[in-house]
Amino acid sequence: xxxxxxxxxxxxxxxxxxxxxxxxxxxxxxxxxxxxxxxxxxxxxxxxxxxxxxxxxxxxxxxxxxxxxxxxxxxxxxxxxxxxxxxxxxxxxxxxxx
Numbered sequence: 001x002x003x004x005x006x007x008x009x010x011x012x013x014x015x016x017x018x019x020x021x022x023x024x025x026x027x028x029x030x031x032x033x034x035x036x037x038x039x040x041x042x043x044x045x046x047x048x049x050x051x052x053x054x055x056x057x058x059x060x061x062x063x064x065x066x067x068x069x070x071x072x073x074x075x076x077x078x079x080x081x082x083x084x085x086x087x088x089x090x091x092x093x094x095x096x097x098x
Contacts, residue, residue: 021064021066024057024060024061024064024066025061025066025067027057027061028054028057028058028061028067031050031053031054031057032054032075032079034050034053035047035050035051035053035054035079036082038050039082039083039086042086044083044086044087047083047086048083051079051080051083054075054076054079055076058072058075058076059072
């Protein structure tokens with residue numbers, strides 16, 4: 001337990017920031033999970049919409065220094081690759097069926 005007044009105030013602000021950061025990290029996780037569930041079911045349109053939401057959440061988290069800028073861009077890149085694979089698979093299956 002802190003003894004100094006400034007340390008006590010700092011502890012209060014740290015608790016507030018921790019709650020905010022945890023909330024933002026959970027939003028990132030949930031949005032990525034919803035995107036990946038859309039990918040696994042093969043719903044391309046829903047996946048595209050949820051990818052926009054994931055981009056928005058990742059950008060906000062990196063802007064607020066909750067996650068690193070590089071980590072956010074890496075996640076965005078990998079998720080975009082997953083979406084492109086889904087599109088590519090759909091094209092290949094339609095070509096094979098004709």
